[in-house]
Amino acid sequence: MRCNAMPVWYHENPAMLHVGVESRRNEYTPFAPGQDPFALKDESSRRILLNGVWDFDGYASLEDLPENWLAIRPRGSMPVPGNWELNGFGKPVYVNVRYPIPYDPPYVPVANPAGVYRRTFQADLSSGMRWLLNFEGVDSCFYVYINGQFLGYSQVTHNSSEFDATPLLRQGENEIMLLVLKWCDGTYLEDQDKWRMSGVIRDVFFLLRPEKRIDRYTVTTVPAGKGMDVHVRLEATAPVTLRLFAPDGTPLPEKTDARGESFFHVEEPLMWSAEKPHLYRLVMETDQERIGEKVGLRTVCIREGVLLVNGVPVKLRGVNRHESDPVTGACISREQALKELLLMKQHNINAIRTSHYPPAPEFLRLCDEVGFYVIDEADNESHGSVDASLTTDNNFDYSGISLLCNRPDYEAAIDDRIHGMVDRDINRPCVLFWSMGNESGYSVAFERSIRKLRAKDPTRLIHYESIHLLKGAPIPNDSADTLDMVSRMYPGLEEIRAYLKRPYETRPFFLCEYCHAMGNGPGDLEAYWQLIYSEPRLMGGCIWEWCDHGIQIGLTDSGEPMYAYGGDFDEPDHDGNFCVDGLVFPDRTPHGGLKEAKQVYRPVRVEQTGQDTFVLRNTRAFTAAQEDLFCRYEVTANGQTVLTGEVALCLPPLGEQAITLPDLAALTGENLFIRFIFTARQDTPWCSAGDVVCFDQLPLSPSLTLPAEPEHLPGPLTVEQTRKGITIAGEGFCHTIDPYTGLPAGMRFGQEQLLDAGMEYNVWRAPTDNDAGFRRSWERFHLQEVAPRVYDMAVTRDDRSVTVTSHASLAWLIHHPLLRMTTTVTVYANGAVAISIDGQVTPQRPALPRFGLRLMLPETFRRAEYTGYGPGDSYADKRRASWWGAFAEEIDQARENHIKPQESGSHTGCVALQVMNDHTAVRIHANAPFSFNFSRYTQEELTRKRHHWELRPSGHAVLCLDARHAGIGSNSCGPALDAAYQLTDQEWHARFCFEPIRLKEV
Template identity: 40%
Template sequence: MFIHRYFEDPQALHINTTPHHAYFIPQKCGQKWENFEPEQSLFYLSLNGYWDFRYYLSPQELPESPNEVNFEAKIPVPSNWQTQGYDRHHYTNINYPFPFDPPYVPQNNPCGIYRRTFELNKKENKHYLLNFEGVDSCLYVYINQTFVGYGQISHSTNEFDITDFVQAGNNEIFVVVLKWCDGSYLEDQDKFRMSGIFRDVYILEREANYLQDFFIRTDLSPNLNNAQIKVETKFLENNQNIDYALYDPSGKLLIQQQTDKFEISFDNPETWNAENPRLYTLIMSYGQEQIVQRLGFRRIQIENGILLFNGQPIKFRGVNRHDSDPVTGYHISRTQAVRDLQLMKAHNINAIRTAHYPNAPWFSELCDRYGFYLIGESDIESHGSSMLAVRQTEPSIFLNVKNSYEHERIRQDNIDNLCYFARDPQFKEALLDRTYANVERDKNRTSVIIWSLGNESGYGENFEACAAWVKSRDPGRLVHYESSIYQHSAHRNDLSNLDFYSEMYAATEDLDAYFANPANLKPFMLCEYSHAMGNSNGDAEDYFQAFHRHPGSCGGFVWEWCDHAPYRDDKPEHFGYGGDFGESPHDGNFCVDGLVSPDRIPHTNLLELKNVNRPVRAWLEQGKVYIKNYLDFTNLKEILTIRYSFSENGKVINQSELQIDCAPHQIQVLDIALPADNGNLCWLNLDYVLTQPTDLLSKNHLLGFDQLIIFKQGALPAQIFKNKTGHFKIQDTAQTLKICQGDFSYELDKNKGIFSRITYREQNLIEQPLDFNIWRAPLDNDRLIRQSWQQAGYDKTYSRAYQINWIEKNEGILIQANLALLAVSQGRILNLAVNYLLGADGQMKISLRATRPEHLPYLPRFGLRFFLPKGQTQGQYFGYGPQESYVDKHHLAKLGIYPLNATDNYVDYLKPQENGSHYGSRYITLNSLHVSADQPFSFNLLPYSQEELTTKAHNYELKESPWDILCLDYKMSGIGSNSCGPNLKEQYRLSETDFNWGVFLQWSNPAR
């Protein structure tokens, strides 16, 4: 093996790399800078492309010298070698994919050898800097067979001065990349683990005394009327004069001067914010180089426990974002990143936490330009060491150590694991180094307003040193680190350099409790909340309300932006999650937890979040329509038009539009005359659309909407039973009650108390018994309650009748049934007193009272399940749609009349689960069936049974039912976000122990 074992030495972090510094690409003086891209620089030599590649299972297999390597293939750079057919994808959330034995890593440590040649027009008195913007996990660099240096930190730049190693003409570069190194203990992020050179590689030609680093410090006066700029520079050798030119956002030259210390101030600056990201341009020129930097002016502060941005209290409507793609892995192009930002802007997201490492170095420049607040997070997570302690400790004890000093109850060796890297002096420099890399690289980016020390790595002296350094280096920004709130060891946490109280997945009640305590003086930030796994984010509106209830709450960041799911090797047309690649250990589909799919198709979760975070909200009060502007810096007249219409029973009767002068955070009355009550269900639709296009959004883009119910009369269609006509034929046996009326025939199973058959002219209207239904295909968010449901037998219920009576009435035949829902080895789950009233021409009304024992868990749902013949389920419904909607997730949907069929109503999730429900429905009309009820109900119509959705692990494994399945629900429990978050709120649970329900069915000739 020709490489030194730096990869297991925590003190050997970088060998012969240049100091961490700001990201910039110099260009030649005189080059156009207005639309400059790095690749256009005459001083930039890209080494991206196809490199020779050889894969080894272990460094021990390496030959004695680089020139003995026999290369077997070519591989694109940048890329991950797992996306190119080497090694395997491996998903694990918390657990290390190797033994916990720091600083040692497995001897079977896969490595890749890269080689290419390049031509260099080497010039005298120039320096040549080789940059690797991202390599997982560490790299050894050789130029022309000579060792140049070593580096780690996967998501940060390693730069080498190769001036003395290159020659004019042809050169060879040779790179060894290891899958694991001691730094991998600090990179235990929740993601697929991939390896290789995954970001850009290039050489920069620099001046002999080149500008190595600079820090553009900007400030605003408290009244925002005066801006200051101070530029601190660091040259390779001695400082020298620089020609500075400052241009305003319109391109007008404001200031030009030559100096070695640039300090200026001017009045009436245009300020930067996420809604209106106004950027100035600073050009720094010396020798043959010019460096172009965009910058904005903003003021960040905390006052009286409230986060203020340019003097305004703001709320983060944020997401956590990885660099991730199902094809390219960690390698993300600018085009891919802009697509993410466009989708975020289109869905009212204003902030991003880079999870849990610095994203690509140019990503923050895009956020400057397009307007996003950034939390820049260091490449630090050692969650595996924390969970090692938890597994060896009683979990209930672990939960009690939060914000307490109950560490004595946990064995000291386990406590040490909780904070292993946070406290171990051997890793102090490594944590500091990763902090330096994060801050120094992105310190000139306006969008970065908060530095995060990392994620889920315990707390101790090492992080305290990191926080203190950040505060001294960059006092103009704020500092965040969530794990600091947990008191895990005998060391008493010093939080003096941290600006937030930050939690993950706290319930809204936790926010209320925090602000009820006057001793809590820091802003509350949810750095992760509302876990977007599968059909989720049912609590988005509740969090919005909690954020705005408390001035000290600065909002939060949904976990997370995109599903992580590469295409499978064995099924290349399908996405795969943990375990699909033969890896172990793994965490299953816990990586499929995004607001968008791996290929960036928005989930309904994102649509819900979009309208919850709409910039305008309207309400009715005393016959007037009020709106509030939830933007922080923009008057509504500058950006949007309100298009409004009135609907009666789902049909538009009047429409118009208006613009409104409403300042940020203010309330106005809309000049809209409400109609008179005419006995119909009437509501006002308000659509908020962009008046003018922006950099990312087109004109007329819908920013959100409101629906205001004006009159509720006529909300439900009349249920009119005709008087009995025609003759009822009744055949009553010990097991069956058969009733015929005209062309309709009904068979009631007297053992079960349900209809086993309903026909029209001997043609089936139902293909399976019309049964009572409490089960749903478990959501990812049901992963905890599911066990209780199944232990109670909810997934295996059947009905058992105790008494069946029938009588003739004027309206038809009334069947009275007392029955229960049972499951093997369980007591009664539900008692049902059911009245079936059969009328003429296929009319049926079902009225029931349900009771259940209080000790049982709340129900997933309660209703009826219909197995309907294929081809008889085309129709429409009046309810919330067209997207799926639930009691706690219906803000994405509008009340209206929508077409309906089983195929289109199905919502595809990679891990099958409950989907496609429609909350607040008034009626359903299908080919052979009309449904209404005595109160708004929920339903879904799907081509798959709930049993099929329950048992299959992937969407592509599903087999369609031979029938279409209609689940008609009195109520369904909400969906919440309990896959990694608080329990479903009480108000969204079907926890009633005694309730009544009435539903009206009108069967018809299926040929109609």
């Protein structure tokens, strides 16, 4: 359909989704005869790219658009692709669930920002080709004009629209103008958790096509005996020649079935999988053009509740991925996308959910080639309709999420988005599931679209998480046969176990979102995967999410990027840093969470079965470990290597290998660990030979043994007690005990003061994003402000030491004391100080973040040597990327510079620690394994500041020693922190001994 008249406005009419648009087709690029049809698409002479800088004018409201706007040349400029808000027009807005406009579908605000684009191009019409104008993505809708005449209208931000511009073209120079609107009726179906920005966000180009041509085609691969048949269903108006080539270039013969239809039969096929993405090459030719299609031979199905790819059980070790860049916004180039995929591959990720819209078409082709399983998701999300049910008592009914999808006037739009995605991506072998959208409730609109899709493409699985939100939707139950799996977001482990026990449910279970990676997280990955591997019906899941959505607004003085999040652009309504929730920073630098995921997603897992026997388990479905991995091991005692060796791998896909290491039986020593290290056997596009792919460390000792405190010999000590404190002096040292805390206020060793301020009891940590579930209760009880109250102090002594015993509490205004404590500080004749704390938590108090001491050391203390989990930071439930050993680090080396400051940099499981400057060390002993954090920043500073670039060093070396430190979890959006990692004990005990050591004279 084509219209030459000035249109009425269509953008508030759900019945007019597309005007003048060609019928949907699968994505491909035609090439001229003689060209390589598998070259990069920009090399095709039949593809005329219109990307670049266009003339542009922005209007705050469509109402401000001049009546003769088509005759006015815009005075500004705008990149295509490009977001307005990152290029001088408007400001980014970040909201998650809430709509950025009033909920009044299909209407949008009258003050609807509009952008007018213009550029010229040359057209040679002498060949008689049709000029098909393609837009791969425009947010949110657009009207297009050629030479002043209306060509058409379209919407759906993340899908393609194609127009036949031929009748409006003239020989030579032509003009194209676009009117892009920020909001339209489709905005209510695009309420994804992302920055709300507008513009032409993907490629714009002409395809030059002959009158008689291939319009669309579908490639289907089906098992046939021991081989595979490749069927090509064509819609063409010209004779077509088909040729299929194996991955090595061998041509395969074309055959004809009993109905006279052509197909190809492949004996002994090389099957496509994410591990081995073999691609055959299909060439389709007419006398005027060539099209190349890379074909993956693969099957996907559910059998007895288990996901099978090519008949083999597969687990999806996935991530959710938005299209986001700190500089280019929603505009992602092929090079950017490839960089992401190689980084994912490097970290053992094999699956991607395209949350929550179809990606740029080139991304899926890269997934075919690099090897990923894809959950391709339709551009449907109406999460904000939940808020439409908000009542005066501030409650809402979550069934409101189905308000929009139950409207008859939106049924066609929902269907259009689902089938537009399917029609575009139908030939991509990487796509295992079609996902109907995200958080949009459920209704007959989805039901009908799904059943239509089932008939259109029976070769793939269908996914939709929101089906369980059925209240108010006329669908019988969540066991409806429309979907192939049950999908949930952020279920706890017990919810998953309960699902597996349902007698009426046989489908597999998929975690479409789990383990929220916001900030310092996620902290509970390993527990999920131990369960996933134990249950065949658990398909795996996709971590939320891949990347932080920060927008770069500058550089610090040291050259680090400064990233903004919600509220940094003076938005009246926003969701803060909830968009900063990825495994990688906006520039794709890995967070600690990605390193943790790499280990949890490791391709080989090791289990100890006896004193010197182990079982290696291959978690991959199609790759024997010995094909691409070497294995070596190292045994350490107290962190020092005492034995090394190699393992000859013979580990088939999904198989096991039992090994015996007889040399282990003769080993003696404390804190014995064995670490199996798997390295790449050869170079790949994402790693070099010798790179560590994964490791597994196992304890050989039954428990950790702590080094004994040094022997404390008798010696002369003096004690002076005043109102200002208790001073204890000996040969070469002088320490002072604060009467208001019962802890050391000063420690002088030789001529050096080891404390810049008095020691403190420490129960506070700068809340992580995943502490969301605890933070309110912590702040309600003022954990960040509790101060000690000493009730009494007593001094005792013997020939080796002086001991100060105090009874105290930690409290703040209003509340009963948080803790009541008995503390003993013992000063020995050699200058060592031992502190023992016995504490009792008052009932009905929140779980603590930590329990221990804080020391403000002089800032000359810059180095820590420790024996525990390193070299990166580690916590009780987030330590798989670390291993137990002996390490050294500079101050803040383990601290991660999170966009929003928070707790990081801790080391758990420590048995020894020494902090030092150039001439003095303080060696620290404890009565049980402990955690420590060594930083220039205080918890107060990290708590107070909104951005990392605002942080100011304290002027001290801040040492936090924790007898216990809570886990991390993923409670920013996920379930509560597992009880095993919460600090809910009523009674606490800690002992630390500080031993000053002279390294050299000052």
